[in-house]
Amino acid sequence: MRKLLFICLTILFVACSSDDNTSHSDSLIGKWKEVSFTVDGVVPDDLYIDECGTDSMEFIDDSVIIFTEWWDCEVSQYRVNYRLLSGGRIEVSLGGETEVVDYELKGDTLYIKYLDDWYEDGRELLAVQTYKRM
Secondary structure, X not given: OHHHHHHHHHHHHHOEOOOOOOOOHHHHOEEEEEEEEEEOOEOOOOOOOOOOOXXXXXXXXXXXXXXXXXXXXXXXXXXXXXXXXXXXXXEEEEOOEEEEEEEEEEOOXXXXXXXXXXXXXXXXXXXXXXXXXX
């Protein structure tokens, strides 16, 4: 259940945007491989890492992301809509739900940042997913 929540949050948070600012759009286009995930600066003890593949996302154009996830050596793909907002924010839409997350692009490294209750104890902690351009 926690993995499903993580997947949904990842998809929702990576695909958000609500501004006409497209200055970062071209630089996000392409495929990105997830290289780390932290909550409050620490890798969670219960973080699942599949030995068969690495999660990734591909910004197809200025409105669509394909998210690829590995679980028990099986791959799944999800299509989400996104829109870039001003101030380094992305709005992601999936299944009628919309979320907004922060992003930071430094060269070939993309950071997705959002508040999350990863430990399900009511604390909203900073989650950071780090991606490298493939």
